[in-house]
Amino acid sequence: METRKKVVEVKDLRINFKTYAGLVQAVRGVNFELYEGETLAIVGESGSGKSVTSNALMKLIPQPPGIYASGEILFDGKDLVKLTEKQMTKIRGNDIAMIFQDPMTSLNPTMKVGRQITEVILQHRSMPKAEAKQKAIQLIDQVGIPFPEKRYNQYPHEFSGGMRQRIVIAIALAADPKLLIADEPTTALDVTIQAQILELMKEIQKTSKTSIIFITHDLGVVANVADRVAVMYAGQIVEYGTVNDIFYNPKHPYTWGLLGSMPDLDNDAEELLHTIPGSPPDLTHPPKGDAFAARNEFAMAIDYEQEPPMFQVSDTHFAKTWLLHPDAPDVAIPEIVAKRIRTFAEKEAQYND
Template sequence: MKKILEVQDLHISFHTFAGEVQAIRGVSFDLHEGETLAIVGESGSGKSVTTKSIMRLLPDRTTEFKSGHIMFEDKDLIKLKESQMQKIRGKDISMIFQDPMTSLNPTMTVGKQIMEPLHKHQHLSKADAKKRAIELLQLVGIPNAEARFKQYPHQFSGGMRQRVVIAIALACNPKVLIADEPTTALDVTIQAQILELMKELQKKINTSIIFITHDLGVVANVADRVAVMYAGRIVEVGTVDEIFYNPKHPYTWGLISSMPSLDESDEELYAIPGTPPDLLNPPKGDAFAARNQYALKIDLEEQPPMFKVSDTHYAATWLLHPDAPKVEPPEAVKKRMHKFKATDLEKEGK
């Protein structure tokens, strides 16, 4: 499968009054044509910063790209001028943000907002742009598209506003679509509809998606591959099946254990102990060591490299070193893994 985007050893810092925040510390990943890559982790792990760096939406005054490359179609996006990025942003790479109300201009009709990228990037006439905008509203499942074309964002429900945001992002048939927790502000019923819509649209236009979320339940439904982030680094990456059925990093175990389950209401919900480290002064060794009950002495002294589990599965934990003691995932993780398998068998009708 052809690589469409490649992030290589990315380091990003923010300069604040308190000092230098090392927000991204050596992130590397690939995105292939037509695939959905989910980036998961707690708030503050660096998910949004990583993807906003791809769009070059980080504030210039306080942001420093210390090293690394973001390669898209043989161009390093970090080195492009703003005028060059404007030709890519919204056309080749688009983004869906968390809150649809703040993503839309309340003073403009939704139709005009969908027409904007069509005018700017595809140079369509007003009549053609309007026709295409109505088609996009229909594509994302908004009924009475011609009438709703003339309405303002406040006249739409939260779910419908998010559909409008998706229509804007898809207007120019982007090669890469970044979805930054697009269902966080929506209730679970509407969330499921939006996720199903994104899967259908991906098949129709064959775009590649980077899906940011802290909800592993969402990941299971939308992603092909998963990258788990913690403290500005990717600590595990693999296919959906590898991450859910054979997780190797203790942080991934914690995320899986903390997933709520409707049929286990009597059990206390698991929470990962402690808090993420302060990236003003990142720890010397493994950033997760202070919260990791399986931490080894070396975790406090040296960052683990990415150990290979399979051709598609890698994890940065010293527990995978040949000399490390053998540690099994906790029972809560095993129960979730068993449940995932049972659910998949039900879906397959076995």
């Protein structure tokens, strides 16, 4: 796997917002990398900084009130943080494209969908209009919408939610981006439609080798699409690894909490779900030490004093918790999570037989 091309590398990214209440430290030192054709899922609750991180990659953070306090975003070796707005316009939509959560609001209601697609094509490529139209129709077809010629001339309100999200994907793909950022692209959709959109995105990725950053809070969706996963909490990545690392060998108590709080179909209705008590910290005054300490039943004295470093679990797996320190006591992973992992392993064994 040494030949894999690194598409994005984010180093120590910090983003603050100036507000009347004080300086909000929304992203507090995030590092990750993404290779060609790979999907990285960023998971976290609202306010964890996952959307700010992805918007930062597109330089969509309004300044002011936003401040790029430190860090680099290397895209194809170029640091995006240093680029001017004019240089950035060339990259946005062309090299990096974005799909937003709500397909109802991300399309222009007064413009035919066909034109919304050709607009992007013509912005980034010089070609005759007729050719752009052909390409747009081909894209509509590619995202699985029947009758593309007819659909080309329709307005967004004539499409259902799932179909609109397909159009949004077609627009995002119009300029053959190297990186696609999908910010909760299926949250507003029904499960059956969600499954179709996820299938579509995976299929497109297979043919075009696009790298995808997938932002979501749904762990089921993560298991479905991701190659690697970054779990975010209070503006930091707290656990980072391959999808199997995170789901079958989670190390951070916050990840345990997330996995435990989601019921699966075999959950015993008699037992309560494992919850994470309390709510996330206020990022105007991030707590001293480990930001998760106050909600962590396994918190130790040091968690309130000093921020844990990223401990390496394996070649691919990292977690930011003092529990991984050699001197820390052995803490067993909560029974409800452990049990689920065992059931999955059993099912897997059954399947392989």
